[in-house]
Amino acid sequence: MGGTFDPPHTGHLLAASDAVDHLALDRLVFIPAAQQPLKQHQEAAPAGHRLRMLQVMTQGDARFSVDEIEIQRTGLSFTVETLEEYARRLPDSERFLLLGADAFALLDQWRDPARVVSLAHVVVLTRASAAGAPPDERALEDVIARVRAIGGPGASAPRVIPTRRVDVSSTEIRARVRAGRPIRGFVTDAVASYIESNGLYR
Ligand code: ATP
């Protein structure tokens, strides 16, 4: 699961937790981007802070890990390069690329989307009305058609899994901090302390 994570929040955490359950994942890796190519015009907190916040959010939870691969590569973070590296590192693994519906909507603007869908099963995290309820059929068909269009007839069918998509975004959290409003419940307590002690987003 990649992203800017500026900051990581409970929406990310609950979606990740649902993905682990639905897909019976052995491990879920959060991968913060050094620089998100589609967010170049936007200012982001330094990568080291975004990485540390993911680490404190997931610390002590055996389901999750955080990989610095994109931060170490520096420059623009292209998911296709990260997936190529994972295919080299873990050639026998079954790999899933977890995307929120908003991120999925931009997939055809990414670098080499056909290669992306050939390197991992695309999983779209859609909002379910109730936990465990099936995702909306039309959303599912749209996703399948789009991935097929990107990857060609050989592309593996993407999965759409229902998650509780908590209506929280990093954008809203940054705005709350800037306005001096509390963010308790939007992020974990450890992340809130990190933001405060490092004076982020003021
Ligand atoms: P911003 O508001 O700065 O865009 P964000 O909250 O959307 O931040 P990102 O870092 O852009 O967070 O998102 C990383 C990944 O997590 C993307 O795939 C995105 O679709 C997904 N995501 C973001 N917020 C949620 C949420 N509340 N529930 C489920 N998935 C989410």
Ligand code: MG
């Ligand atoms: Mg976003």
